[in-house]
Amino acid sequence: MRSADDWLSLLQGVPDPEIPVLNIVEMGIVRSVTCSHESVQVDITPTYMGCPAMDAIAYDIRTQLTPLASLEGRGLTVELVYAPAWTTDWLSDGAKAKLEAYGIAPPGKTTDKRALSGEAPSVRCPKCKSGKTELVSLFGSTACKAHYRCNDCSEPFDHFKCI
Amino acid sequence: MNARFEYLLRLGDDALLLGQQLGLWTGHGPVLEEDIALTNIGLDQIGQARAWLTLAGRAEGTGRDEDTLAFHRDQSKFRNALLCERPNGHFGDTIVRQFLFDAYAVPLHAGLAQSNDAEISAIAKKSAKESAYHLRHSQAWMVRLGDGTTESHAKVQESLNLLLPFVGDLFHSDEVSSTAASEGWGVDPAGLRDAWEATLTETLEAAQLRRPDAAPEQVGGRLGRHTEQLSFLLAEMQVLPRTYPDAKW
Numbered sequence: 001m002r003s004a005d006d007w008l009s010l011l012q013g014v015p016d017p018e019i020p021v022l023n024i025v026e027m028g029i030v031r032s033v034t035c036s037h038e039s040v041q042v043d044i045t046p047t048y049m050g051c052p053a054m055d056a057i058a059y060d061i062r063t064q065l066t067p068l069a070s071l072e073g074r075g076l077t078v079e080l081v082y083a084p085a086w087t088t089d090w091l092s093d094g095a096k097a098k099l100e101a102y103g104i105a106p107p108g109k110t111t112d113k114r115a116l117s118g119e120a121p122s123v124r125c126p127k128c129k130s131g132k133t134e135l136v137s138l139f140g141s142t143a144c145k146a147h148y149r150c151n152d153c154s155e156p157f158d159h160f161k162c163i
Numbered sequence: 164m165n166a167r168f169e170y171l172l173r174l175g176d177d178a179l180l181l182g183q184q185l186g187l188w189t190g191h192g193p194v195l196e197e198d199i200a201l202t203n204i205g206l207d208q209i210g211q212a213r214a215w216l217t218l219a220g221r222a223e224g225t226g227r228d229e230d231t232l233a234f235h236r237d238q239s240k241f242r243n244a245l246l247c248e249r250p251n252g253h254f255g256d257t258i259v260r261q262f263l264f265d266a267y268a269v270p271l272h273a274g275l276a277q278s279n280d281a282e283i284s285a286i287a288k289k290s291a292k293e294s295a296y297h298l299r300h301s302q303a304w305m306v307r308l309g310d311g312t313t314e315s316h317a318k319v320q321e322s323l324n325l326l327l328p329f330v331g332d333l334f335h336s337d338e339v340s341s342t343a344a345s346e347g348w349g350v351d352p353a354g355l356r357d358a359w360e361a362t363l364t365e366t367l368e369a370a371q372l373r374r375p376d377a378a379p380e381q382v383g384g385r386l387g388r389h390t391e392q393l394s395f396l397l398a399e400m401q402v403l404p405r406t407y408p409d410a411k412w
Contacts, residue, residue, distance in 0.1 A: 049289055050182075050210025082214065083285030085292065137196035138300050139203040147196065163292045 001072050004033040007040055007065070014064060017056045018142050021102040024057055028090030031081055040069050043081045048143035054080065088162050099160060100126045105133075105148060107162040123159050125150035166342040167222040169242065170349050172232070173339075173385055174275075175215030176243035179233055180393075181264060182208030183400050184251050193254050200300060201257065207293045214286045234404035238393050244332035245384040248393040252322065255315070258304045259322040262366065265298035267333045270358035274350035283348055302366050309370025316371065323367075324375040331380030333359070339385075 002010075011033070012025045024030050024044070031043040042061055046054050058078040069076040088107035091099070096106035105123045123133050130152035140147040145158040185205030192198025216229040246264060251257050272294050275287030308319040336353040343349025367374055383389065404410065 046210070046289075048207055048210060049214060049286075049293060050206035050208070052206065081285075082289050083281065085285070085289040137200055138296065139196070139200035141199075143203055143206055147199075161296070163296070 001037075001074075002035075002040075002068075004035050007033045007035070007042070010065060010068070011042065011061065014057070014060050017053045017060070019099070019102070019104065021098045022095055024061075026092060026095040026098075028086060029057060035074075038074055040065070040074050040076045042076070042078050044078060045081050045084075045086050047086050049082075051143055053142075086163075088160060091160075100124075103127070103157060104145065105157055105159040107160040109162075123148055125153060125155055126157055127155040128153040164339070165223060166339045167348070168219055169339045170343045171215050171219035171222055172242040173244075175212050175219055175229075175232070176241050177247045177264070178208045178215060179212035180241075180243045180247040180396065181205070181261070182212055183396060184247075185257070185261075187251055188257065197254070204261065204297050204300070207297065211286070211290050211293070214290075218282055218286070230404070234401045235408075238389055238397055239387040241384075241387065241389060241393060241397070243384050243389075243393075244329075245381050245390060246326065246329040246333065248384070248390060248396060249326060249329055250392055253318065255308055255319040256322045256326070258301055258308065259319060259326050261297065262301035262305050263326060263330055263363075264333075265294055265301050266362040266366070267330070267355060267359050268294035269298055269362070270355045271350065271352075274355065278348045278350075279346075280348040298362070302362075305366050305372070306370045309367070309372040319370075320372055323372060327375055328378045329381050330359075331382040332384040335382050335385050337385065 008025060008030070011030050012023045014024050016022050016024055016027050016029070019027070027047070029044050029047070031045050034041045034043070042065075044054070044057060044061070058080070061078050062076060066076045089109060091107065099106040103126050105126050122131055123135075124131055125133050125148075128150060130150055132151040133148050134151060135146065136149050136156070137147040139145075140158045140161075142158075144161055146161050147156070148159045149156050182205045185201050185208060188198060188201040188205070190198065192201055212233070213229045216232045220227045220229060220232055246260060249256075249260055251260075269291070272287045272291035276284055276291055278284040278287065305319070308315040310316070334352045334356045336351055340349065340352050344351035344354075363374075
């Protein structure tokens with residue numbers, strides 16, 4: 001029978017539906033896996049309360065892992081949990097590098113003083129790496145992103161909101 | 164009376180009505196960025212509504228879930244504040260409605276984060292981050308419109324004059340809210356007024372807007388006494404699930 005760690009490795013094969021370069025474990029969406037003889041429970045947490053990808057993520061997990069759990073005679077459930085609240089601090093440095101390579105400026109640390117004072121953080125252009133960028137809109141293509149523009153290379157890009 | 168059910172409905176219905184109305188801006192925003200911003204905020208509100216209504220359904224204990232509560236309840240059973248059912252109007256009307264609500268949601272979620280109920284506290288802590296972000300947006304637009312052109316100033320001042328009397332429900336205390344507060348799982352709405360007033364005063368000053376002369380505040384939403392506008396909103400929101408119950412797509 002697979003252990004919780006084995007299931008976690010399998011979950012690393014499930015991509016985020018909106019940001020397919022990251023898997024749901026790297027995103028910090030998978031909170032924990034709990035196993036018993038009869039069942040496997042995967043707890044997931046939303047980046048934003050209304051994130052429409054959550055249903056797709058739960059569906060993807062069930063589709064990919066339920067057959068494997070059945071072979072072991074176990075049921076698989078996916079539970080939505082809200083605590084502790086998701087934070088961009090859960091994205092590893094590796095995950096942030098992948099985001100930047102994909103064209104999304106990664107979030108800074110929420111403990112950054114500028115984030116606390118509400119001042120706009122300095123965001124590096126994912127294309128030309130210039131720091132001369134400006135906020136176009138607090139809201140971007142998905143609930144977890146804001147819209148920026150680079151003043152050097154003129155590239156419009158998404159920035160992962162820092163929460 | 165089930166105070167917990169009633170209280171959670173109030174939280175859920177406020178978010179649901181705002182989410183539904185902000186969603187109506189899809190494709191109608193004044194500029195693309197604002198179209199996206201309003202609908203993103205709407206999405207957060209719907210997410211919060213789903214969480215609160217799910218909890219409300221459990222508190223009621225008769226098997227009603229978030230969808231049953233959202234789509235199969237009549238107007239008099241809704242517990243949203245009257246402010247949340249005021250129509251979208253023009254962009255300035257929507258911004259003022261959202262600002263008046265966000266300025267209340269920030270201290271509300273901060274208070275509920277301290278709830279002795281783990282589920283309420285978890286949802287509030289998550290929502291608090293979102294409401295702070297929403298306030299940053301609506302407050303910035305209050306200033307931009309209020310301290311903008313003569314026309315934008317006049318329009319948003321008029322929106323404020325019209326909408327301010329509808330905040331009464333937000334701070335309305337009664338048996339339900341006092342039970343919530345005394346048992347430690349909810350907050351007393353009256354206690355949120357000072358924080359809300361401080362945000363309002365600071366923002367109006369920055370926006371060069373005048374606080375309208377005190378008008379009698381409208382209350383009733385928390386008790387199910389609504390304006391005609393809610394019927395139109397619910398008719399549109401509920402027609403599909405009521406016509407085809409249990410339909411899936």
